[in-house]
Ligand SMILES: Nc1ncnc2c1ncn2[C@@H]1O[C@H](COP(=O)(O)OP(=O)(O)O)[C@@H](O)[C@H]1O
């Protein structure tokens with residue numbers, strides 16, 4: 001049986017997934033801690049594997065994308081030392097099938113390319129991907145499947161955290177949907193401003209992209225914070241929490257020897 005480990009290294013979380021015969025069998029989330037060593041990540045991964053699926057240790061391949069450069073080296077080391085395989089690292093030289101037609105294709109975050117690969121495969125072009133993580137990224141893929149560019153906005157938690165740190169009387173809030181748009185106390189007001197505000201931000205961006213590039217885009221959202229705004233967004237068609245993991249698996253298939 002073919003078993004592939006995929007690793008999505010983001011600024012907040014490292015998401016790990018195991019695909020067996022093309023199906024996502026399990027996934028885990030680790031906090032992204034830059035100071036952690038290859039051995040510490042190795043210990044965490046071994047413990048997770050052992051606890052959830054002891055048979056999982058036999059892997060046929062590992063594929064990783066990272067937007068945290070120092071961790072790329074660390075985690076590649078972890079893979080070699082603890083899992084016995086060098087990972088395929090998404091970057092220059094990896095076949096993606098997506099042509100990136102921006103000014104500096106190399107500066108585009110690997111996670112955004114991975115999302116584009118999955119979105120084109122699952123929904124077909126033209127498609128927009130909204131990834132709600134540390135940042136909110138919107139990626140625009142035209143009718144020919146070319147990555148033409150996108151937008152980067154502050155992430156939901158990132159913005160909420162900054163507000164709490166800068167305003168003496170505003171507390172740190174739990175990010176849940178309030179009962180009404182109009183808040184009747186400070187916490188509900190902050191929750192409403194954050195959740196309805198970011199649903200509106202995403203909708204506003206998507207509408208403006210449609211005005212600038214009038215194509216029948218399908219819009220898919222992913223990322224740890226996407227489900228928070230999905231119910232209130234009027235422009236997001238689909239929520240796919242596993243989009244990045246799926247894209248990583250597709251890249252494994254495209255690049256296997
Ligand atoms: N099990 C979970 N499912 C969905 N979201 C989660 C889960 N656990 C944590 N999150 C939230 O997702 C956020 C990270 O989103 P993610 O898309 O992984 O960001 P990044 O790619 O920037 O690391 C975290 O701040 C966390 O609050």
Ligand SMILES: CC(C)(COP(=O)(O)O)[C@@H](O)C(=O)NCCC(=O)O
Nearest residue numbers: 010011012067107108109133134135
């Ligand atoms: C925009 C990002 C910070 C998003 O990262 P994330 O929120 O997933 O941690 C990342 O994709 C990145 O560092 N990109 C490089 C700049 C660019 O894509 O143009």
Ligand SMILES: [K+]
Nearest residue numbers: 010131133223
């Ligand atoms: K992400």
